[in-house]
Amino acid sequence: MSTHDTKTRNREFEGLLAASGVPVSEAERDELRKAYDTLCDLADRVRAPGRDWTVKPMPSFAATPRKSEPGE
Amino acid sequence: MIPPFPPTIANAAVKLAAGELTAVALTEQCLARIDAYDGKIHAFHKVLRDEALAAAAGSDARRAAEKTRGPLEGIPLAVKDVMQVENHACTANSRVLQDNIAGKDATVIARLRAAGAVILGIVDTYEFAFGGRPTHDALFPPACNPWDTAKSTGGSSSGCGAAVAAGLCLGAVGSDAGGSIRTPAALCGTAGIKPTIGRVSASGVVPLTFSLDTVGPLAQTAEDCALMLQAMAGYDPDDQLSADVSVPDYTAALTGGLDGMKIGIVHGFYRDDYDTPGDIAAAYDAMVPVLEGLGAGVFEAVLPPLMDFHAVGRLMLPTEAYAIHEEKLQSRWTEFGPLARNRMMLGAFVRSSDYLQAQRRRRELADAVDAVFENCDALVAPAMLTPAGPMDSNEPFPFLAAPMINVPFNLTDHPAVSVRCGFQKSGMPVGAQIVTRRWDEAGALRAAHAYEQASGWRDARADL
Numbered sequence: 208m209s210t211h212d213t214k215t216r217n218r219e220f221e222g223l224l225a226a227s228g229v230p231v232s233e234a235e236r237d238e239l240r241k242a243y244d245t246l247c248d249l250a251d252r253v254r255a256p257g258r259d260w261t262v263k264p265m266p267s268f269a270a271t272p273r274k275s276e277p278g279e
Numbered sequence: 280m281i282p283p284f285p286p287t288i289a290n291a292a293v294k295l296a297a298g299e300l301t302a303v304a305l306t307e308q309c310l311a312r313i314d315a316y317d318g319k320i321h322a323f324h325k326v327l328r329d330e331a332l333a334a335a336a337g338s339d340a341r342r343a344a345e346k347t348r349g350p351l352e353g354i355p356l357a358v359k360d361v362m363q364v365e366n367h368a369c370t371a372n373s374r375v376l377q378d379n380i381a382g383k384d385a386t387v388i389a390r391l392r393a394a395g396a397v398i399l400g401i402v403d404t405y406e407f408a409f410g411g412r413p414t415h416d417a418l419f420p421p422a423c424n425p426w427d428t429a430k431s432t433g434g435s436s437s438g439c440g441a442a443v444a445a446g447l448c449l450g451a452v453g454s455d456a457g458g459s460i461r462t463p464a465a466l467c468g469t470a471g472i473k474p475t476i477g478r479v480s481a482s483g484v485v486p487l488t489f490s491l492d493t494v495g496p497l498a499q500t501a502e503d504c505a506l507m508l509q510a511m512a513g514y515d516p517d518d519q520l521s522a523d524v525s526v527p528d529y530t531a532a533l534t535g536g537l538d539g540m541k542i543g544i545v546h547g548f549y550r551d552d553y554d555t556p557g558d559i560a561a562a563y564d565a566m567v568p569v570l571e572g573l574g575a576g577v578f579e580a581v582l583p584p585l586m587d588f589h590a591v592g593r594l595m596l597p598t599e600a601y602a603i604h605e606e607k608l609q610s611r612w613t614e615f616g617p618l619a620r621n622r623m624m625l626g627a628f629v630r631s632s633d634y635l636q637a638q639r640r641r642r643e644l645a646d647a648v649d650a651v652f653e654n655c656d657a658l659v660a661p662a663m664l665t666p667a668g669p670m671d672s673n674e675p676f677p678f679l680a681a682p683m684i685n686v687p688f689n690l691t692d693h694p695a696v697s698v699r700c701g702f703q704k705s706g707m708p709v710g711a712q713i714v715t716r717r718w719d720e721a722g723a724l725r726a727a728h729a730y731e732q733a734s735g736w737r738d739a740r741a742d743l
Contacts, residue, residue, distance in 0.1 A: 220628065227627040228609045235621055238675045243628050245679045250633040252590040253640040264638030265490075265645060265690075 216244065281315040282308040284446035284740050285355075288503040291449060292350040295342065302335035302342070302353025305449075306397055309355045313400070313447050316743050322422045322442040324360050325367060326400040331355060334397045341395070350506050350530070352395030357402045357442045357451040360419075362388055362494075363483040364401060371485040372406045372417045374614045375607055385483025386515045387452060387494050394510035399448050402438025406619035408454055408487040409435060409600060412672045416616035423670060424467055425741035426707050430667040433462035435487075439497045440467035444741050450498035450507050454484060456491040457596050458662075458685025464497050464697035465662035465710025468741070470727065471497035472504045472696045473688070475717045477522030479508070480515030488599035491689045500737055501696055501727035505529035508720060524718060532721035533728045537573040540726065543580025543651060545660040552585035553664045553682055562701030562709040563661055569734050570659070575726075580658055583647050585682045591644065592686035593679065594629050594637040601626025621675060645691040652693075652716050657726050660684070662697045662710040685712065694720045696727040699736045708736075 220243045224231065231239065285308055286294065294300035310328060317323050338353035363369045363381035365388075370376045384392065392398065406417040413421030413431050422441035424430040432440045436453030440463025443451050453460040455473040464471030472495045479494040486492050496507035509529050515521040549555040549563055567577050600623045601608070604615075612620060651658065664684045688695045693714050700711040713730070715722040731737045 223628050227605075227624070229624060229627065230609075230612050231621075231624065235617065235624075239621060239624060239628070242625055242676045242679060245676075246594070246625060246628055246633075249590040249593050250629070250636070252587065253594060253633070253637040255640070255643075258639065262639045262642055264635055265641045 216247065282311050285309060285449055287499045288350070288354050288449050288506050289500070291354060295353050302338040302397060303332060305353060306331050306335040306355050306399065309399055309448050312445070316445055317447060319428055320423050320425055320441050320445050320447070321420050322402050322438040322445065322447055323357070324370065324372070324401045324403060324419050324438070327367070327398060331397050331399045338395055338397060348393065348395035349510070351391065351510050353397060354395070354450065355397045355399040355448050356391060357399050357439060357448040358388060359436050359439050359451065359453045360401045360404050361408050361454055361485040362452060364388055364398060367401060369485060370418055371408065372404050372414065372419050373616070373619065374418050375611055376485070377418055381483070383483070386480040386517060387511050388483070390513070391452070391510055396510070402442050402451060405435035405437060406616045407485065407600070407604070407623070408456070408459060409619050409622050412618070412668055412674060413437065413670055414616050414618050416618055421670065424667050425743060426468065427667070429670055430707065431466065431670055431672070433466035433663070433667060435459040436463050436497065440464055440469055443467065443469045443497050443499060445743060446740065450496055450503055452511070453495060453497050454487070455493050455495060455689065456487045457592055457683055457689050460495050460497060461662045461685045461695060461697040461710070461712055466667040466708070468699045468708030468710065469497050469499060470501045470504050470696065470698055470731070471495065472508060472720060472724065473694065474508065474512070474720050475694050476692050477520050478718070478720065479511045480518040480521050482515055482517035486603055488596055489603070490599060491595065501698060501724050501731055502533055504696065505533055505724045505728070527721045529721050529724055532725050535725070537570065537575040537726060537729050540575040540657065541655040542570055542575045542577050542657045542659055542726070543655045544577060545582055545658055546579045547581060548585050548684065549661045549664060555661070555664050556666065556703070558703045559661070559663065559666070559709050563659070563711055566659060566700050566711060566730070569730060573729050573733055578655070580651050580655065582651065582687070583644055585684065585687070587640065588644055588687040588690055589682040591637045591641045591690055592683050594633055597623060597626035598629045598634050599626070618675070641690050644687070648687070648691045648693065656715065656722060658714040660712050660714060662712040666703060666705065667707060688712070688714050692717055694718070694723050696723040698727040698731060700734065701736055
């Protein structure tokens, strides 16, 4: 995300804020806009160029009770 | 006259069994200390005085009839205000939930009652269990640190840390998705354990996230945490993440030293990845000779940079919290405290691809920690990198700047015990975390218990 310039970032931010439908105040909007830059930096950090697609997300949800791990 | 600091759970159990103490007297001791000190500590949202005394009398009656339920029989405990306690409001310290009366106990509370524990009251949490700094703009005022009431307890299990450190209860039930048990345990100088996800049921607990939430105890010592965890752990079909695995005997596991145990110190987290104050870093360094004296082999463990864990955690937590609260954020925005609502609001700005890339990085980080565990039995890492912050901080997003020191083992799902490991020059406590392989809570508790006994740090109390 951080490859975008400030103008693009502003547009992204305003679009995401509008899409949320949440009625933030002007003061809160300003603070959130600053925090958005940090979030963009963090989002860059979790990416890895050329990461193999075999690296799958950690499981987050289990439809059935989890079983013990080997060696327990 | 104000009663003295209460005994540990283990010592109280011995005295109760020997007839030297009754559950009613122990409960009255805690209630008297709440009356004396909670006006300045603000740990309790609600004191269940009459219910607690009735439960204590019931416990004494069972003991007289030789029908005791175990080592928690007659032990007064506090409950973080994100867990349902039957017939009482479960508010998560939010005006959004101030009328949320629980129809039944959370599973973990029901289990503690079944083990004979006395539920003394409901204690403070940062609003909706989101950590960072005290939430002055929530439903209840924030708990203060008993070691210095101008300082934060850390959170989000703020009332648990404060109540245990002030001797207002013997143990407390907290929750931890990004350090919310271990941070207040470290800053308040108590013990606390974040178990493996699924070890303790989260049914009846207000969630912060879908994929990281855990429930665990805070108490004066690791031994007390073992006693509480014994009653709290176990499969629960009402929790989709609950694990159908056997529960070991945690108290039995405390016996024996650390002979032959290989322990890695995560030196890089506090020496390379953050400019940790010297007195805090020195406390971690000083753990090494104590652990070696117990028979452990200690080496320097190298993990990925702390900021890599931080980045994943800081994308995941707000995103999941936002998803949980999205509807109420849209329709009841003004009822949330500004701090909590804006923290959650960050989740609206994380795209699905960002979230999934974070989950993929999480996989790599977990694999890296698992690889280290192939050659060791436990890791020792800081549970705090900075002193407790001031109570009057008004930073909007304090967690975005400094790396979250406790989030790595939420992401990797390894159990971690916070244990007191010294004091800062200011007199405030320092806490470290002892981490083991998934499901090996017993190993973490054993190492923490041995360290507590050998180090001699655990007996000092906050001067109230």
